[in-house]
Amino acid sequence: MHKIYTKVTDQTGFFEGLDPVELARNYGTPLYIYNERILRSRCRSLKNLVTYPRFVVDYSAKANSNPALLQIIRSEGLEADAMSPGEIYMEKLAGFTSDEIFYICNNVSEEEMRYAIDEGVTVSVDSLSQLEQFGRLCPGGRVAVRFNPGVGAGHHSKVVTAGKKTKFGVDPSCVPQVKQLLDQYHLTLTGINQHIGSLFMTDQAFLDSLPSLFSIARQFPGLSFIDLGGGFGIPYKKGQGEQPLDLSSLGLRLDQALYDFAKEYGSQVTFRIEPGRYISAECSVLLGQVHAVKYNHSHKYVGCDIGFNVLARPVLYDSYHEVEIYRESNVPSTRQEEVTIVGNICESGDILAAGRTLPEIFRHDILGIQDAGAYGYTMSSNYNNRLRPAEILIRESGQVQLIRERDTLEDLSRHVLLLDL
Numbered sequence: 220m221h222k223i224y225t226k227v228t229d230q231t232g233f234f235e236g237l238d239p240v241e242l243a244r245n246y247g248t249p250l251y252i253y254n255e256r257i258l259r260s261r262c263r264s265l266k267n268l269v270t271y272p273r274f275v276v277d278y279s280a281k282a283n284s285n286p287a288l289l290q291i292i293r294s295e296g297l298e299a300d301a302m303s304p305g306e307i308y309m310e311k312l313a314g315f316t317s318d319e320i321f322y323i324c325n326n327v328s329e330e331e332m333r334y335a336i337d338e339g340v341t342v343s344v345d346s347l348s349q350l351e352q353f354g355r356l357c358p359g360g361r362v363a364v365r366f367n368p369g370v371g372a373g374h375h376s377k378v379v380t381a382g383k384k385t386k387f388g389v390d391p392s393c394v395p396q397v398k399q400l401l402d403q404y405h406l407t408l409t410g411i412n413q414h415i416g417s418l419f420m421t422d423q424a425f426l427d428s429l430p431s432l433f434s435i436a437r438q439f440p441g442l443s444f445i446d447l448g449g450g451f452g453i454p455y456k457k458g459q460g461e462q463p464l465d466l467s468s469l470g471l472r473l474d475q476a477l478y479d480f481a482k483e484y485g486s487q488v489t490f491r492i493e494p495g496r497y498i499s500a501e502c503s504v505l506l507g508q509v510h511a512v513k514y515n516h517s518h519k520y521v522g523c524d525i526g527f528n529v530l531a532r533p534v535l536y537d538s539y540h541e542v543e544i545y546r547e548s549n550v551p552s553t554r555q556e557e558v559t560i561v562g563n564i565c566e567s568g569d570i571l572a573a574g575r576t577l578p579e580i581f582r583h584d585i586l587g588i589q590d591a592g593a594y595g596y597t598m599s600s601n602y603n604n605r606l607r608p609a610e611i612l613i614r615e616s617g618q619v620q621l622i623r624e625r626d627t628l629e630d631l632s633r634h635v636l637l638l639d640l
């Protein structure tokens with residue numbers, strides 16, 4: 220077993236006794252590693268959020284749609300939301316049936332909407348024009364409408380998806396036009412949904428959004444479901460003492476709100492939530508290797524193979540991920556130093572962690588980027604013609620399984636057509 224010099228969050232025993240340096244050597248870096256036990260525990264926490272009996276957790280696959288992980292999530296009794304035909308496709312590959320998939324789309328073409336209708340999944344539209352499109356494609360069908368409750372939340376303005384400044388959802392003042400379109404195309408409104416945004420760490424905004432959603436529901440008697448959205452946060456700064464979202468307090472208050480509303484509205488109604496990050500973020504550590512260390516104007520840069528093509532969150536949102544250091548040799552880090560960890564992409568903004576105080580890092584060290592399982596691989600790209608990483612899963616049995624191969628150079632040229640010069 221190689222010595223691990225800094226252990227910030229591995230009290231959970233993330234590697235289950237395996238050696239991250241050996242995993243990096245066997246599978247190469249960059250490498251997304253997932254832990255099945257942690258993934259299952261997050262699914263169970265949300266499934267047991269409330270006691271209200273008709274409560275469904277739709278996993279939001281945009282956070283991570285690796286089919287092996289989707290299989291585990293489904294085996295825990297969760298259903299799934301989808302944002303694109305690709306997500307529907309991956310979910311079906313993992314075994315989700317049409318009635319377990321909720322397609323929450325935004326500004327889609329007729330072709331895409333037709334795909335979802337033909338696949339038999341429930342469709343939610345989020346504008347009057349998309350409702351009209353659905354009506355023309357599927358007259359007499361069942362549809363859901365996403366409303367904007369007016370209350371937004373999120374870790375960055377780019378991921379707040381309700382409130383005044385967002386493209387998402389139908390304004391509640393448009394209920395009469397929604398009714399008119401439902402009538403015109405003989406549609407049944409099967410449910411309404413919302414999503415206030417991504418990552419809240421207190422329950423306030425989420426609970427504050429409910430009265431507005433419930434007041435919309437009152438205008439549509441007989442709905443099968445009301446979907447409250449996702450956004451449940453995880454503490455990315457555990458090393459600085461950031462505390463997890465208090466699910467038990469949120470659950471208690473939510474439960475009360477659900478029972479109260481169902482009593483008034485009708486107890487047949489199902490409530491859904493659609494979390495992504497909470498389920499998949501903490502079950503993954505992303506491994507990378509340090510290939511260069513240098514000083515530029517006396518600041519130390521640690522250069523590794525995790526460019527923003529592998530993990531885009533720090534560059535897109537200034538997101539913070541804890542970094543652990545794993546080392547093969549027994550060379551100790553004798554001092555702490557301030558460093559900036561950067562990737563191998565041809566942009567100055569390719570910064571993974573800026574100005575971090577960490578134990579001294581050497582060339583060849585393995586870095587473990589924590590909480591990388593949500594919006595990690597799914598937002599990766601081939602920018603600079605780099606290869607997207609491999610993904611492995613540490614099973615509950617302790618076995619390691621490859622669940623996605625690393626891209627190859629041939630993958631880069633797969634859809635390319637050369638000229639005949």
Ligand SMILES: Cc1ncc(COP(=O)(O)O)c(C=O)c1O
Pocket residue numbers: 279281282300323378380414416417418448449450451493494495496497593
């Ligand atoms: C419509 C919708 N549902 C669910 C989610 C999942 O969000 P989160 O991963 O924060 O739970 C998102 C992403 O913000 C979303 O846009």
Ligand SMILES: N[C@@H](CCCC[NH3+])C(=O)O
Pocket residue numbers: 281378380417532536593594
């Ligand atoms: N991609 C964002 C979350 C957006 C969720 C999708 N609406 C993140 O990494 O935090």
